Amino acid sequence: MYFAALLARTEDGWEASDTELDDVETLSDLAELAREASPEDDTVLVLIEQEDAWFGVVRIDGEDDPRIYVSDAAAAARSSYGEILLTDELLGRDPDDDETDLDALDLDGTEDGESDSGPAAGSGADDDEDDDTSAEAVPHGPVGDPEILDDLGVGQKELRALDADDALGAIAEALGASEVLETVR
DSSP: EEEEEEEEEETEEEEEOOOOOOOOHHHHHHHHHHTTTTTTEEEEEEEEEEETEEEEEEEEESSSSSSSSSSSSHHTTSHHHHHOOOOOHTTTOOTTTSOOOGGBTTTTBTTTOTTTTOOOOOOOOOOTHHHHHHHHHHHOOOETTTTTTTTGTTHHHHHHHHTTTTTTHHHHHHHHHHHHHHHHH
């Protein structure tokens, strides 16, 4: 089960709104949605969680680029909402470096010089090789900016120590916004 909310800091404190991410396809879409929640260019936090699996925080400060923290990239990568947050930049990938170079593929889908029958007998290669490559591409554990909430009272040590099942509540409590978050939960 997913939960997503926007917390916008105003001169009167934090305001929360439940947000629907079904129409959000990219990080830019998410940033635009967050900016609409704060016409004064104040700080907006997008809080996303998948129950007991992972949580993410996206911070938008005016027109600055979004800052992102994801508690478990591998778990988030299996989620359509998590994929929005896991940008190439966040994962340290070169956006121009495609995982599969289509020019190197033969018409049968194998790479040039590769047999379509799989690894040669006795080569020692196994079926888990591809899984290891994809696991390296998306690390298990946190990615992003661990200092995303430092100036708001949640240091990187505290952020990394949060469990996915109660992280958003703990963050909201540290911000003094737990009551407004609960109204949209």
